[in-house]
Amino acid sequence: MFSFLLRKAGVWFARKQESHRGEEHVKNEDTPIVGDLSAVLKQLKEEVQDSNDIVIRGFRLGGAGRECALVFVDGLIESRTINEDIIRPLMRANISQDLNGPSELIARIMHQHIYVNEIKVLQTMEEAFGSALYGDAVLFIDGVPCALSLNAKGWEMRSVDEPASEGVIRGPRESFIENMRTNTSLIRRKIKNPALIFEAFTIGRKTRTPVSIAYLKNVCKPELVKEVKRRLRAIDTDSVLESGYIEQFIQDHPGSIFATVGYTEKPDVAAAKILEGRVAIIVDGTPFVLTVPFLFLESFQAAEDYYLKYYFATFVRVIRIIGYFITILAPAFYVTITTFHQELIPTSLLIAMAKAREGVPFPAFVECLLMVVVFEIIREAGIRLPRPVGQALSIVGALVIGDAAVSAGLIGAPMVIVIAITAISGFLVPMQNDASIILRLVLLVLAACFGGVGIALGLYAILVHLSSLESFGYPFLSPSVPFDLEDQKDSVVLLPTWLQISRPKGMATDKQRKVYKVPPVGVDKTHDN
Amino acid sequence: MTIKGKARRFLAAALALVMILLLSGCFDRRELDTIAIVVGAGLDKGREEGNVRVTLQIANIGSSEQSDPQTALNEASSFVNVTEEGPAVNYAVRNMQSKVSRLIYLAHNKVIVIGEEMAKTGINNVLDFFVRASEARLTVNLLVAEGKAGEILSTSAHLEQLPGTEIQELIRDQEITSTAPIITELDFIGTMIEKSVEAFAPLIKIVEENGEKHLKISGTAVFKDSKMVGKFDEYETQGMLHVQDRFQRGVLFVRIQDTPATIEILDAKTQLRPEVFTDGTIMMHMKLNVTAGLGDQGEGVNLFTPENMEMVKNAVSDAIKDQIARAIEKAKEYDADIFGFGKKLSRYYPEQWKEMAEQWDNLFRSVQYDVEVNVVTKLSGRTTTYIKPQ
Numbered sequence: 001m002f003s004f005l006l007r008k009a010g011v012w013f014a015r016k017q018e019s020h021r022g023e024e025h026v027k028n029e030d031t032p033i034v035g036d037l038s039a040v041l042k043q044l045k046e047e048v049q050d051s052n053d054i055v056i057r058g059f060r061l062g063g064a065g066r067e068c069a070l071v072f073v074d075g076l077i078e079s080r081t082i083n084e085d086i087i088r089p090l091m092r093a094n095i096s097q098d099l100n101g102p103s104e105l106i107a108r109i110m111h112q113h114i115y116v117n118e119i120k121v122l123q124t125m126e127e128a129f130g131s132a133l134y135g136d137a138v139l140f141i142d143g144v145p146c147a148l149s150l151n152a153k154g155w156e157m158r159s160v161d162e163p164a165s166e167g168v169i170r171g172p173r174e175s176f177i178e179n180m181r182t183n184t185s186l187i188r189r190k191i192k193n194p195a196l197i198f199e200a201f202t203i204g205r206k207t208r209t210p211v212s213i214a215y216l217k218n219v220c221k222p223e224l225v226k227e228v229k230r231r232l233r234a235i236d237t238d239s240v241l242e243s244g245y246i247e248q249f250i251q252d253h254p255g256s257i258f259a260t261v262g263y264t265e266k267p268d269v270a271a272a273k274i275l276e277g278r279v280a281i282i283v284d285g286t287p288f289v290l291t292v293p294f295l296f297l298e299s300f301q302a303a304e305d306y307y308l309k310y311y312f313a314t315f316v317r318v319i320r321i322i323g324y325f326i327t328i329l330a331p332a333f334y335v336t337i338t339t340f341h342q343e344l345i346p347t348s349l350l351i352a353m354a355k356a357r358e359g360v361p362f363p364a365f366v367e368c369l370l371m372v373v374v375f376e377i378i379r380e381a382g383i384r385l386p387r388p389v390g391q392a393l394s395i396v397g398a399l400v401i402g403d404a405a406v407s408a409g410l411i412g413a414p415m416v417i418v419i420a421i422t423a424i425s426g427f428l429v430p431m432q433n434d435a436s437i438i439l440r441l442v443l444l445v446l447a448a449c450f451g452g453v454g455i456a457l458g459l460y461a462i463l464v465h466l467s468s469l470e471s472f473g474y475p476f477l478s479p480s481v482p483f484d485l486e487d488q489k490d491s492v493v494l495l496p497t498w499l500q501i502s503r504p505k506g507m508a509t510d511k512q513r514k515v516y517k518v519p520p521v522g523v524d525k526t527h528d529n
Numbered sequence: 530m531t532i533k534g535k536a537r538r539f540l541a542a543a544l545a546l547v548m549i550l551l552l553s554g555c556f557d558r559r560e561l562d563t564i565a566i567v568v569g570a571g572l573d574k575g576r577e578e579g580n581v582r583v584t585l586q587i588a589n590i591g592s593s594e595q596s597d598p599q600t601a602l603n604e605a606s607s608f609v610n611v612t613e614e615g616p617a618v619n620y621a622v623r624n625m626q627s628k629v630s631r632l633i634y635l636a637h638n639k640v641i642v643i644g645e646e647m648a649k650t651g652i653n654n655v656l657d658f659f660v661r662a663s664e665a666r667l668t669v670n671l672l673v674a675e676g677k678a679g680e681i682l683s684t685s686a687h688l689e690q691l692p693g694t695e696i697q698e699l700i701r702d703q704e705i706t707s708t709a710p711i712i713t714e715l716d717f718i719g720t721m722i723e724k725s726v727e728a729f730a731p732l733i734k735i736v737e738e739n740g741e742k743h744l745k746i747s748g749t750a751v752f753k754d755s756k757m758v759g760k761f762d763e764y765e766t767q768g769m770l771h772v773q774d775r776f777q778r779g780v781l782f783v784r785i786q787d788t789p790a791t792i793e794i795l796d797a798k799t800q801l802r803p804e805v806f807t808d809g810t811i812m813m814h815m816k817l818n819v820t821a822g823l824g825d826q827g828e829g830v831n832l833f834t835p836e837n838m839e840m841v842k843n844a845v846s847d848a849i850k851d852q853i854a855r856a857i858e859k860a861k862e863y864d865a866d867i868f869g870f871g872k873k874l875s876r877y878y879p880e881q882w883k884e885m886a887e888q889w890d891n892l893f894r895s896v897q898y899d900v901e902v903n904v905v906t907k908l909s910g911r912t913t914t915y916i917k918p919q
Contacts, residue, residue, distance in 0.1 A: 339558050343636035343664070347568065347694065350637060354561045354590045363560055450550050451558070457549060 010254075030124040035102070037067050037142035043125060044071065054132070057082075062093045066105075067142040071128070076135035078154030085115035086137060086150055102144035109141075110148070118151035130208060160186070163265040163287075165430065168304045172268045180210055180284035183267070187214055187280065190271035195219070198282075201232050209240040214270070214280040219508050221277065227472055228279045228292060243283040243290050250281075250292070252470050257435040260471040262294035269303045277508030293471035293507070295478055297491050299431035300324070305494055313494040321492065323428035328439040330422040331368045332447035332455050334415070338364045340451035356412040365448035367411050371419040372440065374401060379423070474506060565631035566590070568608070569693030570669075571678030572655050573644035575614045581647070581655050583621040584612045584679040585633065586693050607690045610682055618658035635665040639697040641714060642678040642733065643671070648750060648757035653721065659714060667715040670700045673750035673757060675734035684735055684742045692744070699746045700731065707770050707779035707794075708763040709746045721755055724886060725871030728752040729769070732760060751865045759863045761856065768852030769860070771817060772868045774799040780824055783844040785837070788829025792845050795907065796820040803873045805881055813870060813898040815853070821845050822908035826915050833909040846902035853900050866893045 034040060041056065048054045057070040070086065093113045095105070110119055122128050122138070128147045132138045135153035160182065163175035176183045184198050195217040203211050211232065215225055231250040240246060247261045248254065264270055265287050270280045273291040281290040300320045305313035337344050338353065345353065360367060378397040382390050402420075406413050426436055439462065446454030469476035479487035487504050489495040501515050569586035576582075587609045611628055615621030626633055641659060643652055659665050674681045686695035703711050709731035721728040732748040749761040749769060761769055770776040776797040783790055797819045804812040823841070826832050832841055860867055871889050875882040885892055 338561050342559075342561070342564065342566075342634065343666075347566070347637045347639070350561075350566060351588050351590060351690075354564075354566065354588075357561045358590055360562070446550075453552070454550065457546070461546070 030126055032124055033122070033128065033140070033145055033147055035143050035145040037069060037140055040125075040140050041069055047129065057087070059087060059091055061090060061141070062095050063091055065093075065095055069140045070137055071132050071140065072137040072152065073132060073135065076133075076155050077137055077152040081116065081152040081154065082137055086139070086152065089113045089115060090139075102141075102146075105141070106144060106146065106148065109139075114148075114150060116150045116152065120149040122147045122149050130202070133208065134210070157182070166265050166269070166303065168266075168302075168307075171304050171307045172266065174267060175265045176267060176270075176282075176287040176289055178285050178287060180212060180282050183282045183287070183289060184212055184214065186267035187271055187274070187282075190267055191216070191274065196274070199229070201229075203232065203235050203237070203246070204240040205236070205238050207239040207241065210284040211240070211246065212282045214274055214282060216274050216277070219275065219277050219503065220279060221507070221509055224277075224279060224293070224472060228281070232281070240283060240285075242286045243281065243288045246281060246283055247290055252472065256465065256469055257438050258296070258466065258469060258476070259299075259431060259435065260294055260469060260476060262291040262298055262431065263288045264291060264303075265289075266303055272303070272306070275514075276503055293474040295471060295474060296466060296469075296476050297480065299429050300492070301490075306497065310494050310496045314492070317492050317494065320428045323425035324432065324436070327422050327425040327429070327436050328443060329455070330418050330425070331372055331440060332443035332458075334418045335364045335368050335444060336447040336451045336455060339448070353412070353414050356414050359409045360412050361410070363448075364415075365444070367415055368418070368444060368448075369441075371401070371411060371415055372422075372444065375419055375423050376437065478506065479504070559632060559634075562590075563631055564634040565629050567633060567635050567638045568691050569640050569642065569682050569696065570635075570638055570659075571642045571644070571674070571682045572618070572647050572652070573678050574646040574650060577614070580614050580616055581618055581621060582612060582614045582679065583618055583625065584610055584682050585622070585625065586610050586682050586691065587629065587633075588691055606685065608692065610679070612679060618655050619662075622658070635662060638665055638669050639693040640670045640672060640700075642681050642696070643673050643730075644678040645673060645675055645750075645757070647678070648673045648730075648752075651755040652757075653755035656714070656718060660718065667718075668713045670697055671712050671714045671717045671730050672696065672700070672733045672746070673730045675732055680735060681733055681744065684744055687741075687743065696733065696744060696746075699733075699744060703731070703746065703777075705778045707776050708748070708766055710749055710766065710770060710773075710775060720867075720869075721752065723872070725866070725875050725882075725889070726869040727754075727865040727867045729865075729867045749867075751860065751863050751867055753863060753865045758865055759859070761859060764852055765856045765859055768849075768854070768856030769867060771797060771799055771849060771853055772801065772815065772856060774801070781821075781845060781848050783841070783848055785832060785840050785844050786830050788826055788832060790826040790832055790841070791824035792841065792848075793822040793824040793908075794819060794845075795822050801868075801873055803870065803877050805874070805878055811870075811874070811892060811896045813873075813896060815898060815900045817849060817900065817902045819845060819849065819902060819904045821904055821906050823906070823910065825910075828915065828917070831914045833913050838906050842904040842906060845904045849902050850900045853898075857896075857898060861894050861896075864890050864893065870896055 031043075044056065053074045055072055055074050057072075059068055059070070060066065061068055068090065070082070072082065090109070090113055093109075095108065095113075106121065120131070120136075122131060123146050128138045128140075128149070131149040135155060136149045137152045139148040139150060141148075157179045158177050160174045160177055162173045166175075174186065176186060188196060188198075193216070196214065197217050198212045198214050201211040201213070202208050213225070213228055213232070228250070232246070235246065235249045237245070237249070243263060247259075247263070251260050253260055262273070264273075270289045270291060274280050278291050278293065281292070283290070300317050302316075305316065308316075338357075342350060357364070362370070378393065378401070381393055382397075385393055402416055405411050406416060422440065426433055429436065439458075443455060443458045446458045448454075450457070467475070467477055467481055475482060478484065479491055484505060486502070487506075489500055490504070498515055498518050501513060501518075503514055566588045567585050568588050571582075571584035571586075573582040573584070574580075589607055589609050611625055613621045613625040613628070615624055622633060641656075643655075647655070659669070660667065681696075682692055684692055686692045689695040689698060700709075700711055703709050710729055712730050717728050717730055720726050729752060730750045731746050732750050733744060733746050736743050736745045747763050747766075749766045750757050751759045751761060767776065767779055767781075774797075776794070776799070778796070779794045781792045781794060783792055797817060799818075800816045802814045802816075804814060806812065821841070823832060830837055832838065857868070866889070870893065871882075871886070874885060878885075
């Protein structure tokens with residue numbers, strides 16, 4: 001319902017802006033590259049003005065032949081490649097003039113004189129710009145009505161590091177980085193199979209951000225790939241600076257507080273999801289790779305589950321689900337039992353709690369709201385502050401909130417316990433953390449106003465909402481709702497890896513097997529081999 | 530502007546939600562520091578005729594908070610007793626509110642103690658409030674005080690913090706002593722309103738030892754209709770519990786060939802089967818299966834030998850038969866069918882019962898019974914003989 005309103009608002013805004021844009025909206029026609037180098041250079045200069053990172057290096061073929069210009073962006077290229085493998089051989093080239101036209105010249109240059117691994121022939125100025133701005137060197141030759149894009153990319157980037165958001169005790173420690181190419185290579189290293197397809201997109205009118213989708217041919221449903229491509233192509237925006245931009249454009253329910261697009265920082269997770277028949281979306285400039293479709297239960301699954309013993313993984317998943325309920329319900333539950341349903345508390349505990357609350361000036365609801373908000377403040381501050389200051393903050397937070405506030409009589413000690421367990425449990429399900437905070441507050445207000453009825457109603461509303469959600473056509477709550485017995489093998493429970501015989505039913509194309517042969521148990525005593 | 534389609538559904542759903550929420554509302558919201566937690570209630574006969582004195586025991590929350598807990602224990606009492614007299618319980622409790630700064634909250638009440646005098650004049654009227662008040666639980670324990678209920682509640686607890694909880698714990702101990710019945714308000718009222726069975730409740734009294742007052746639960750208060758008509762001591766109570774099949778665990782003291790011994794009754798099951806003969810005689814057949822163990826023994830013969838164990842069995846059997854006989858005879862004296870013989874009859878002989886019900890009081894006195902006790906012995910503890918000084 002809420003998303004319905006949002007959609008309406010979106011359409012309204014778009015219509016309003018339509019009238020403002022008008023002429024800007026007209027898409028430029030492609031301009032072909034002309035054979036006249038000076039004309040091309042003039043065009044170039046007009047476009048880039050005095051931008052000082054764009055370098056135009058002019059020289060002559062073979063030292064005295066045709067005029068050439070090499071266009072590249074300083075900082076995005078490797079100087080060595082430009083100097084040694086492009087300019088030097090071209091200047092030293094001995095190219096006779098008796099070639100039959102420009103195409104033969106291009107072929108000769110490509111085959112004999114440039115020591116670069118990737119060469120593309122470009123026909124339009126737009127392509128040339130795009131190529132240069134992406135880090136290639138673009139070679140224009142006088143009298144030739146096309147340009148050559150030469151791969152000379154080389155820019156500063158972070159090395160592959162440990163993931164900051166998804167720590168593991170056991171499992172690969174490498175993480176995606178900001179460079180898309182590195183990221184695709186990290187996935188490719190996990191799945192050495194030609195069926196792994198990367199398809200490239202460029203999204204963002206101004207940023208022209210390279211985006212790539214990855215999927216496993218014959219495993220991933222073609223309809224899903226088609227749908228992902230359709231949604232990505234439909235994005236028409238100025239800028240894409242992080243995968244979060246894409247996420248907001250492609251999610252099924254922009255109005256929902258629940259995340260219906262998954263993200264990960266770990267190549268092994270991305271690879272696992274691709275192997276299950278999902279599609280990964282890799283966006284240049286961010287280490288967070290999106291995976292779709294994303295089901296609610298995936299929020300409770302961690303990469304490490306699959307590397308540990310299955311019974312322990314199942315146990316941990318149950319703990320995470322309990323933790324999720326605690327984190328959204330604990331404050332609401334505490335407020336409701338202390339203000340409406342005191343008969344539910346064992347007498348000795350009730351007396352202890354009443355003693356702790358003695359002298360506290362605020363109603364339990366205000367006290368609780370105060371603590372929830374204060375915790376969020378501390379958490380937010382902890383993320384933003386520089387690390388050395390962050391430590392001081394945690395000490396202040398612990399002392400002030402934990403101890404001083406209680407002894408000063410501002411809040412009761414049980415409330416501190418409730419908020420502490422709420423906060424800690426929240427970190428068990430980081431994927432849904434944003435939603436948890438909102439749900440926690442909503443349920444708290446419902447509990448304070450309407451007691452147990454309020455909580456029951458709130459949970460009911462959440463359940464209805466969750467069951468109405470979809471992620472790329474897959475019911476968000478599947479395989480629990482609609483229930484699928486076979487897919488329970490990797491849901492709340494996790495069966496041993498060798499029993500994970502088939503891929504998730506709805507996700508992958510049919511008759512696909514994850515495990516081809518269940519190993520025999522014990523020592524082979526037949527001695528046949 | 531007309532509302533259509535999705536917007537209409539949205540509005541309808543929102544309205545429904547709001548309406549459901551308004552059904553609840555926060556009118557009954559009460560903070561923890563605004564309630565007076567009642568942990569015990571006492572009902573005594575009032576000074577004026579027909580009145581009832583209600584004593585409520587309220588956990589004292591404010592006293593022990595600020596100061597450090599050790600001194601607080603000595604300084605301030607952990608409870609406050611408030612008493613109010615009135616013509617009816619609810620009236621008195623409501624009047625009491627003007628003496629108590631916080632809202633009287635009955636949901637955590639543990640016990641209802643009824644003074645002996647009150648019990649003898651009938652208690653159906655005073656229990657009405659505790660059945661009616663939705664806050665109060667029907668599972669509270671009900672006891673009859675030998676003396677004043679108010680005094681029982683004023684006796685400070687020794688091991689627990691509050692007398693109310695101490696009394697509750699004492700009742701729970703009856704699971705291993707079986708010297709008094711464990712009765713909840715619900716049980717009590719259930720037996721009181723039924724024709725074929727009479728009500729009973731445990732007795733509680735104050736005993737003075739070394740100048741300290743202790744509470745002790747022992748024996749049974751026997752009711753006829755709503756009035757208390759007599760008492761059973763511990764011995765008779767055990768007999769009563771056997772007949773009712775409520776006996777859980779307990780001890781018996783026996784002498785076998787001048788050897789004193791404590792026998793632990795670890796388990797007892799009673800099957801009660803009524804039989805009506807053609808001449809109208811009513812016979813109650815009781816078959817008991819008892820598991821007994823040797824608790825301790827004094828000097829004499831070693832009881833833990835196969836032959837002597839037979840003697841133990843006989844002694845246990847005789848003792849239990851005697852307990853049962855004493856209980857039944859005494860109940861007949863009081864005309865109070867606390868065993869539910871009538872109830873059994875009504876189930877086995879529903880047709881005859883319709884006639885018998887009218888004159889059950891007379892018939893009860895003439896009920897005959899036979900008891901068969903089947904004893905199984907188990908355990909002698911860590912030793913197989915007694916300590917024999919040489």
